[in-house]
Amino acid sequence: MNIKEKYELSSRYETAKKDYEKWGIDVDKALDILKDIKISIHCWQGDDVTGFEANNQELSGGIAATGNYPGKARNAEELRKDLDKALSLIPGKHKVNLHAIYAETDGKFVDRDELKPEHFANWVKWAKENGLGLDFNPTIFSHEKAADNLTLSSPNKEIRDFWIRHAIASRKIGEYFGKELGQTCLTNLWIPDGYKDIPADRLGPRKRLKDSLEEIFSVEIDKKYNLDAVESKVFGIGAESYTVGSSEFYINFVNKNNLVPLLDTGHYHPTEVVSDKLSAMTLFNDKVALHVSRPVRWDSDHVVIFDDELKEIAKEIVRNDSLDKIIIGLDYFDASINRIAAWTIGSRNMIKALLSALLIPNDYLRKLQDDGNFTERLALMEEFKTYPLGDIWNYYCAKNNVPVGEEWIKEVKKYEEEVLNNRK
Template identity: 75%
Template sequence: MRKENFDRAKQDYEKWGINVDEVFHQLKSVSISIHCWQGDDVSGFEVKKAELSGGIDVTGNYPGKARTPEELRQDLEKALSLIPGKHRVNLHAMYAETKGKVVERDELEPEYFGNWVNWAKEHGLGLDFNPTLFSHEKAADGLTLSHPNEEIRQFWIRHCIASRKIGEYFGKQLGTPCLTNIWIPDGYKDIPSDRLTPRQRLKDSLDQIFAEEIDETYNIDAVESKLFGIGSESYVVGSHEFYLGYALTNKKVYLLDTGHFHPTETISNKISALLLYFDKLALHVSRPVRWDSDHVVIFDEELREIALEIVRNQALERVMIGLDFFDASINRIAAWVIGTRNMIKALLYAMLMPNDYLKQLQESGNFTERLALIEEFKTYPFGAVWDAYCDYMGVPVRETWLEEVKKYEQEVLRKR
C-alpha cells in the first residue's frame, strides 16, 4: 500500500515537472548541523563548572541526561540513526575533554577535542564550533567582549582566538570546513545611558579576534546577532544592525537565529535580501514561543517558508543550516529526532513545489493562480513522498522511530 501511495504521489508531482527521484538525490546531500547541547541541557564537561547563565534557561528534568562525553556521543549516535542523511555535529567550547585538568577557556587547545574528532571520523560527520561566552565567572555580569574591564575583555578575546584555532583543526582533520560562530550575551537589563561605547569595544574585540587570517577551506567565521534576552531586555550590544554591518564590512558569515528577533519578525523574509550581499549565510533554527525560548522545531509555516526561501533561490550550497533548541521536559533524543527530521521534511516540501512556475505567475501578475496553487499544494500527497524518502535512506518510516527511542530510554537512559 505504501509503495502504491508513493507511485501515485510521484505521478501527481511529475505533472508539474517535479522529478521526485532527482529531489531525493539532491536532499540526501544536504547536511544539517545538529547541536550537541540538547543532550545534556547545555551543561558541558568543564571541571570547574558555573551555573547556566547568559540568558539561557533549560526547563524540565526528564530522566537520562548525558553526564559524560561518552554518554553524549552515544545519544547522538542513536538520534543520528533515526534521521535520514549524513549530517554534522555542532559543539561548544564547554564540551572540551581535559581529563580532569582545570583548563581556562582562553587556554583551550585542539587536543582537548581529539575524542570528538576521532568520533566524527568514525561516523563520517563534520564538526562545527562555538566559543562559550556564558556560564562563567568572567561573564557573571552579562558582559564579555564589550566589557569595560580590559582584563576581562582580553580573556574573552583570547578564548575566541583559541576557538578559531580549534575550528581550523576540525576542518583540517575532517576535510570539511568548520563553521565557528561567535554569539555573546552582552547587554543591559534596564535602559542604558550609553549604547555606543560598548559597541565600539565589541567592534575592537572582533577586530582583534579576526586579525589572523585562517583559510576558509578549514574554518569559516560567523557572527550571530540577538534582539534581547533574560538580563538584557533593554539593550543587546551585538544587535542585528551591528553584526549585519560588521559581517558585510569584514566579509564574515552572518548567522540568523530564528528566536533572536521581534516576536512578529521572521527570518524567512530576510534570507533573500541577505543572499544579494553575502556569498554564504548561516542559520540556527529553533522555535520561539513568545520569546527566544528555543523550543523543539516543528513543521510549522515559518519552517516551511525558511526552506522555501533556500530552495527556490537555489541557495542550498550557500545557506549553512544548523539547529539550536534545548528541551529537558521530554526525551532528549526524541527532541533531536523530531527537530532534525522536521528541518529535512521542510526542505523536501520546498523541493516538491513548482517553484519556477510560481515565480512566472508572480512576474506576469497572475496572483489568483499563484495563491490557488500554493494553497492546493499544501494538501498534495507530500506525506507519501516523505515516507518513501525515509525508507530510501534506511531510517524508520513515520512514528515507528519512536519505538526505538522508547526502547533506548528503558535500556539506557533510565539506568543513568
C-alpha cells in the same frame, strides 16, 4: 519492514510521484538533492547546555533550559552515544555542532582561553568513524568572567582580553576540525552582552565590541577549513533594554570584514520572520548561516516543528537556489521531554521542510507572480499544502534505512528503558 510493507511503501511512492510529475517536478532528482544537504545538529540538546568542564558552572547569559526529564548525558561518552542513537533515526549524513564547554580535559581544569584542538580529539575520532562533520562555538557565557552579561564589550580590559583569547582559540579548534574531517567547520560567535535597564551609553560598548572582534579576526585562519560567523540578538534575560551585538551592528561588521552572518530564528522581535530576511541577506553575502529554533513569545528555544515559518524558510532556501549559500544549523534545548526524541523531531522536520520545498513548482509560481496572476498563485500554493508529501517522505526514510513514520518512537522508548533510565 516486511516485503508487503515495502511493496505498499513503494506503490504509494510511485502514485504520489505522478501527482508531482504533472507539474514537471522530478521527485527522484529532489531526493538526490536532499540526501546531500547537511544539517548541523546541536550537541547541547543532549545535556541541557551543561557541558563537561571540571569546574562545571551554572547556566547563565540569558539562557534557560527548563525541565528535568531523566537520563541526560553526564559526560562526553554518553553524549556521543545519545547522538549515535538520534542520528540513526534521522535520514542523511550530517554535521554535529559543538560548544567549547564540551571539551574533554581528563578531569583537569583547563580555562577556556587555554583550550586546544587536543581537547576535542575524541570528538574528531568519533566524527571520522561516523562520516560526520563538526561545527564549533566559543562558549561566552556560564563563566565567572561573563558576570553581568558583559564579555567582549566589558569596560574591564582584563575580561575582554580573556574572551578574545578564548575566541581565537576556538577559531583554531574549528580550523583543526576542518583539516581533520575534510569538511569546512563553521565557527560561530555569540555573546550575551547587554543591559537590563536603559543604558547611559550605547556607543561605548559597541565600540569596545568592534575593537575586540577586530582583534579576534585579525588572526589568520584558513577559510578552506574554517568559516567565521557572528550571531546577533534583539534582547535576552538580563539584557532586556539594550543588546550590544544587535542585528544592525553585525550586518555592518560582517560586510566590512567578509565574515558570515548567522541568523537565529529566535533572536528577533516576535513579529519578525527570518524567512523574509534570507533573500535580502543572500544578495549581499556569499554565505549565510542559520540557527533554526522555535520561539514561543520570546527566544525560548522550543523544539522545531513542521510549522509555517519552517516551511517558508525551506522554500526561500530552495526556490532562490541558495542550498550552497545557506548553512543550516539547529539550536534548541528542551529538558522537559526525551532528549533523543527532541533531536529527532527537530532534525526530521527540518529535512522534511526542505523536501516539501523541493516538491513545489517554484518556477511556475514565480511566473504567475511576475504575470500578475495572483489568483492562481494563491490557489495553487494552497492546493500544494495537501499534496502527498508524506508518501514521498516515508519512501525517503526507508531508502536511507531509518524508521518510517512514527516507528522511530519505539526505538527511542526502547533506548530510554535500556540506557537512559539507568543513569542517575
